[in-house]
Amino acid sequence: MNKNACVRKLLTKRFGEINPGSIDDYISRGGYDSLRKALAMSGGDIINEIKNSGLKGRGGAAFPTGLKMQAVKEAGGSPKYIICNADEGEPGNFKDRYLMENDPHQLIEGIIICAYATGIKHGYIFIRGEYARAAAMVEKALEQARIRGFLGDNILDAGFDFDIDVYTGAGSYVCGEEFALLVTIEGKSGRATYKPPFPTTCGLYNKPTQINNVETFCNIPHIIEMGGAEFSKIGTDSSKGTKLVCLSGNVVRPGLYEVVFGTSIKDIIYGLGGGIPNNREIKMIQLGGASGPVIPSDMSDLPLDYASMRENDLNFGSGAIIVMDERINVLDILKRIIGFFHHESCGKCTPCREGLAQTLILLDRFIEGVAVEKDLALLGILIETMSEASICGLGQAAPTAIKKVLQYFPEEFQSRIHATDSAAV
Amino acid sequence: MQVKEALEKFGRTPDKLIGAMLAYQKTTPCNYLTQEDIREFAKETGLPESRVHSVASFYSLLSTKPRGKYIIQVCHDVPCYVNNSTNVVIELEQRLKTKMGQTTDDGLFSLEYSSCLGCCDKAPAMQIGDNLYGNLTAEKISSVLAEHRRKSHE
Amino acid sequence: MNMVNAKINNRAVSVPEGTSILHAAKDTGITIPNLCYHPDQEIKANCRVCVVEVDGCKTLQAACATSVREGMVIRTNTQKVRQARKVVVELLLANHDMNCTACKKNNHCGLQEIAANLGVRESRFENILVHREIDTSSPSIERNQNKCIKCGRCIQMCAKVQGLAILDYIGRSGDVEVKPAFGWYLGDVACVACGQCSVVCPVAAITEKEDIERVWEAINDPDKTVVVQTAPAVRVSIGEEFGLDPGAIVTGKLVASLRALGFDKVFDTDFTADLTIIEEGHELLERINHGGVLPMLTSCSPGWINFIEQYYPELLAHLSSCKSPQQMFGALAKGYYAEKIGKKPEDIFSVSIMPCTAKKFEAVRDEMSIDGKNPDVDVVLTTRELGKMLRQAGVDFNQLDEEDYDAPFGLSTGAAVIFGATGGVMEAALRTVYEVVTGKTLESLDFKAVRGLEGIKEAAVDLNGTIVKVAVAHSLSNARKVMELIKSGKAEYAFIEIMCCPGGCIGGGGQPFGGTDELRLKRMDAIYRADGALPIRKSHENPAIKKLYDEFLIKPLGEKSHHLLHTKYKNRKK
Numbered sequence A: 001m002n003k004n005a006c007v008r009k010l011l012t013k014r015f016g017e018i019n020p021g022s023i024d025d026y027i028s029r030g031g032y033d034s035l036r037k038a039l040a041m042s043g044g045d046i047i048n049e050i051k052n053s054g055l056k057g058r059g060g061a062a063f064p065t066g067l068k069m070q071a072v073k074e075a076g077g078s079p080k081y082i083i084c085n086a087d088e089g090e091p092g093n094f095k096d097r098y099l100m101e102n103d104p105h106q107l108i109e110g111i112i113i114c115a116y117a118t119g120i121k122h123g124y125i126f127i128r129g130e131y132a133r134a135a136a137m138v139e140k141a142l143e144q145a146r147i148r149g150f151l152g153d154n155i156l157d158a159g160f161d162f163d164i165d166v167y168t169g170a171g172s173y174v175c176g177e178e179f180a181l182l183v184t185i186e187g188k189s190g191r192a193t194y195k196p197p198f199p200t201t202c203g204l205y206n207k208p209t210q211i212n213n214v215e216t217f218c219n220i221p222h223i224i225e226m227g228g229a230e231f232s233k234i235g236t237d238s239s240k241g242t243k244l245v246c247l248s249g250n251v252v253r254p255g256l257y258e259v260v261f262g263t264s265i266k267d268i269i270y271g272l273g274g275g276i277p278n279n280r281e282i283k284m285i286q287l288g289g290a291s292g293p294v295i296p297s298d299m300s301d302l303p304l305d306y307a308s309m310r311e312n313d314l315n316f317g318s319g320a321i322i323v324m325d326e327r328i329n330v331l332d333i334l335k336r337i338i339g340f341f342h343h344e345s346c347g348k349c350t351p352c353r354e355g356l357a358q359t360l361i362l363l364d365r366f367i368e369g370v371a372v373e374k375d376l377a378l379l380g381i382l383i384e385t386m387s388e389a390s391i392c393g394l395g396q397a398a399p400t401a402i403k404k405v406l407q408y409f410p411e412e413f414q415s416r417i418h419a420t421d422s423a424a425v
Numbered sequence B: 001m002q003v004k005e006a007l008e009k010f011g012r013t014p015d016k017l018i019g020a021m022l023a024y025q026k027t028t029p030c031n032y033l034t035q036e037d038i039r040e041f042a043k044e045t046g047l048p049e050s051r052v053h054s055v056a057s058f059y060s061l062l063s064t065k066p067r068g069k070y071i072i073q074v075c076h077d078v079p080c081y082v083n084n085s086t087n088v089v090i091e092l093e094q095r096l097k098t099k100m101g102q103t104t105d106d107g108l109f110s111l112e113y114s115s116c117l118g119c120c121d122k123a124p125a126m127q128i129g130d131n132l133y134g135n136l137t138a139e140k141i142s143s144v145l146a147e148h149r150r151k152s153h154e
Numbered sequence C: 001m002n003m004v005n006a007k008i009n010n011r012a013v014s015v016p017e018g019t020s021i022l023h024a025a026k027d028t029g030i031t032i033p034n035l036c037y038h039p040d041q042e043i044k045a046n047c048r049v050c051v052v053e054v055d056g057c058k059t060l061q062a063a064c065a066t067s068v069r070e071g072m073v074i075r076t077n078t079q080k081v082r083q084a085r086k087v088v089v090e091l092l093l094a095n096h097d098m099n100c101t102a103c104k105k106n107n108h109c110g111l112q113e114i115a116a117n118l119g120v121r122e123s124r125f126e127n128i129l130v131h132r133e134i135d136t137s138s139p140s141i142e143r144n145q146n147k148c149i150k151c152g153r154c155i156q157m158c159a160k161v162q163g164l165a166i167l168d169y170i171g172r173s174g175d176v177e178v179k180p181a182f183g184w185y186l187g188d189v190a191c192v193a194c195g196q197c198s199v200v201c202p203v204a205a206i207t208e209k210e211d212i213e214r215v216w217e218a219i220n221d222p223d224k225t226v227v228v229q230t231a232p233a234v235r236v237s238i239g240e241e242f243g244l245d246p247g248a249i250v251t252g253k254l255v256a257s258l259r260a261l262g263f264d265k266v267f268d269t270d271f272t273a274d275l276t277i278i279e280e281g282h283e284l285l286e287r288i289n290h291g292g293v294l295p296m297l298t299s300c301s302p303g304w305i306n307f308i309e310q311y312y313p314e315l316l317a318h319l320s321s322c323k324s325p326q327q328m329f330g331a332l333a334k335g336y337y338a339e340k341i342g343k344k345p346e347d348i349f350s351v352s353i354m355p356c357t358a359k360k361f362e363a364v365r366d367e368m369s370i371d372g373k374n375p376d377v378d379v380v381l382t383t384r385e386l387g388k389m390l391r392q393a394g395v396d397f398n399q400l401d402e403e404d405y406d407a408p409f410g411l412s413t414g415a416a417v418i419f420g421a422t423g424g425v426m427e428a429a430l431r432t433v434y435e436v437v438t439g440k441t442l443e444s445l446d447f448k449a450v451r452g453l454e455g456i457k458e459a460a461v462d463l464n465g466t467i468v469k470v471a472v473a474h475s476l477s478n479a480r481k482v483m484e485l486i487k488s489g490k491a492e493y494a495f496i497e498i499m500c501c502p503g504g505c506i507g508g509g510g511q512p513f514g515g516t517d518e519l520r521l522k523r524m525d526a527i528y529r530a531d532g533a534l535p536i537r538k539s540h541e542n543p544a545i546k547k548l549y550d551e552f553l554i555k556p557l558g559e560k561s562h563h564l565l566h567t568k569y570k571n572r573k574k
């Protein structure tokens, strides 16, 4: 295939071409022009452009960004807050780090435009504690933006006041979940709470709050620049724009790729990633990260497209593609995945806290070859309970990979059932 | 740094607690918060001790147990795992003559597993302090360790 | 009020907007199991046994946390729901010591009940409990983490109602534990031993320290005269232990049941409650007339005493020097009664039945011993323990005929009964102080302003032209507000009643499990009904009290009083 057919550089167009530490470099490449343009528009018009663009959140849940902004704008209560979710803890993801380290002003510009549109005066960028370099880059960029009058009081003489604080996390994946993130900023242990109400009406300090992913915000200046209608021409019916894909695992050229929606997984792995080292076969591919589904290689023709994925009961979350070749042991991988969630669970709700520990025990039985038939049934109802009854997305999504292995690779479990015992029960 | 200083710098409101604790912990010789530290944070912020301890025990970058001067966090999630992070662990354990979750006798290094470091394109990866190291090989690990040993003498 | 219409299991329901599915289901006769939910607390939604199916939702929804919305279609009894609830309970049991038959909460346990109802006979999961040491360091309560289901009810109670936050979630994921900071023993932290956490714990993870065996031993000891006193609040709550409605007044049965257990003499703490009013009332007048420290604070709630000693020792001078009625009684039992019946103090074994766990702590204080060797009150049993003791002995409480208390500490007044509710001490004191000072007879004995569940209440009385302002606070978060007011010099009160527990002693930490505001109100109502039904309703009119002064104490605040009925409190800041 033509390797470049699927590539369209929008968010990454300045990567490597500008000095990310220089606001002048950014400005010389059209930076902050979108902000000027936006400040001449009404908030409602900006939100309309974003709605027309068809932009959906890139943090995993794919919620339409324009609708979220409208909800915040219309919500009663003040002050309102805007939060950029840069907690990026999902294994296999590194796009937000790249965006912050290579073009921090793009993110800042996106946040300022949204804040202006929704009438917000205070913003946070919540960066995971492990991303010290990214945090330093963003802090520096914020300082530069303040000096140039893009942040602070009366931004570009448009009568709009707004500033952003950086908040660094302290090592917890679940803090990427909106509610856990909010309580973390309030200085508490990052445990999820129940919903609704949603943050759009009842967020930080119980005030209306817009929370979006780094990549989501980075799209905003481009939408303003080209207009929502033009933006919506990129991609497919259900999926507009480009997607940053984090390719990792057993591939020749792992890395960050920006592709147009609709590109197939196979093209990403083989076209951009150069295939599998030593021409090995793919055993399975995990989409989105640890919380995402796994698929066998024969499904890799599927395009990166929300609708196609949904039809197949799949999703690509925040855009990670983790390739695993024929040498891996599937149950071992599942144990790693569940181990991750078990380490990261906040421990608040029963299905997740206790369920993950029990899932590990059951997986071990299969790995050690001492599992019996009823262990498989038990595993089935356990993971169903976890995904049905956990409070937050962590516990709900943790068993996704197991579910998909049971669907696409049932033999991995079946073959490990202890023959004599299964006859006995 | 003193607990008080950290709080002066960050502010005494509850939302500043985590940042202040992280900053303070960095300046302690053994990279952790003692009971006295936690009690002082509680006293200075007016928060209950149980709440401050709850926070300190929740986040993996905060520790309530003494650790080494340098904390080596090895990523062990799937992208690194399929790129042989297990070998990184073995290499580190052998070179440092210690085990994961423990600290070397000289108090220089602690070995910890870490959740994904966002360095999957350069798997296997590890982090020491604010520095990220990817594409790890036995040689690279050895030179990184040597570099930190040198630094510790400065 | 906006009503919303929905369907629960195909039955139409119409409920006020904001009603939870849990409550809406209850209205249609369906009980949805729940563990972390508590009607007086914030929604926690962490146990997940209350899940239901809601059409259009991807996942099951927690009934406690989800409000009914217009057009909602809810199913509470599908295969999916039953399976999820069952798995959740099995998961809890797999990290639990599952020792029901030998458990303190056997037959009184939320988890056990739900497991039984769901038909859980075993947990299909491997038991992963890591046994933790049982914390027996507090004389009042015991923490057994091997039973804890991490529901967080105790945390909220201690933090929100008592304002102390002794307990919190420590750690995360499977390591999470509910305990004091650093895992310290309860006896070593600034816990006030109020036992409120034990009242809301749905399982046996926090319970009263059990002292039943020591009482049996004493009863079986032929050389001991075993006397027992019963606190005002117990007569309106012990019935709940035997299936009676909350608020049933069972004073006579209570007396009979204690005799049935083998106590030699059954006395009433109400008697020393009257005595407290006399002593405390005179102390108040003394302070008002001679420029003493005001406002004076009541001292009959040991949880509150623990609080002021540990958190506001700088205000100790405000505290009345009176012992609590329990300790006045203990001192009289060993000092006056022993002499009267010709026994040595050590031959008297004095037991008290209290709604309170902090009383256990109070009884073992060094100060609470008139001979410096033996405690004045040997054992404190909570209402719950008395329930257990009666069951152990097979006493059929409901079948007993009513009996009367023994003399000389059996006669008491309505003023003493109301000690059991927040505002009661104040009201009793006002009844006496007013008449003593003015020499006039009160027209109405009911000081309604100081009754009820409001956190801080105020009233004013005209004492011969001097307007005396008083205040009443219950639960320690309210006490803290009052303390801050005093510290800032803005408390213009002469007298303040403070009770540690929400609702006062009727809501004490030793009362039957599952206390809610609704229940407290019923018990409170019973207290005032009991007061109204008594022939004498003012402490200073109690003839037995008059006799005690004539025969023994001579006068209020006199030398004997000073020795037996008053004490000193001390700075115990941790």
Ligand SMILES: Cc1cc2nc3c(=O)[nH]c(=O)nc-3n(C[C@H](O)[C@H](O)[C@H](O)COP(=O)(O)O)c2cc1C
Pocket: A056, A057, A058, A059, A060, A061, A062, A063, A085, A086, A087, A088, A089, A090, A173, A174, A175, A176, A177, A178, A211, A212, A213, A214, A216, A217, A392, A393, A394
């Ligand atoms: C356990 C968990 C972790 C999450 N971590 C992140 C994260 O690191 N970054 C992120 O943007 N969204 C994360 N999310 C999704 C957020 O809750 C939220 O949906 C997102 O920030 C919304 O932004 P978007 O609309 O721009 O996607 C996480 C969700 C869950 C359940």
Ligand code: SF4
Pocket: A174, A191, A192, A193, A344, A345, A346, A347, A348, A349, A350, A352, A353, A390, A391, A392, A393, A394, A395, A396
């Ligand atoms: S699902 Fe897991 S991470 Fe989420 S609230 Fe429950 S225990 Fe916490």
Ligand code: SF4
Pocket: C096, C097, C098, C099, C100, C101, C103, C104, C105, C106, C107, C109, C110, C111, C112, C147, C203, C204, C205
């Ligand atoms: S706490 Fe309840 S379920 Fe647990 S052992 Fe005791 S009675 Fe049984």
Ligand code: SF4
Pocket: C141, C157, C158, C162, C164, C165, C166, C167, C190, C191, C192, C193, C194, C195, C196, C197, C198
């Ligand atoms: S006894 Fe009272 S003070 Fe102590 S932990 Fe329980 S609720 Fe808190």
Ligand code: SF4
Pocket: C147, C148, C149, C150, C151, C152, C153, C154, C155, C178, C197, C200, C201, C202, C203, C205, C206
């Ligand atoms: S001790 Fe009881 S109330 Fe507290 S969390 Fe555990 S089970 Fe719940």
Ligand code: FES
Pocket: C033, C034, C035, C036, C037, C044, C045, C046, C047, C048, C049, C050, C051, C062, C063, C064, C065
């Ligand atoms: S009662 Fe609803 S989740 Fe516990």
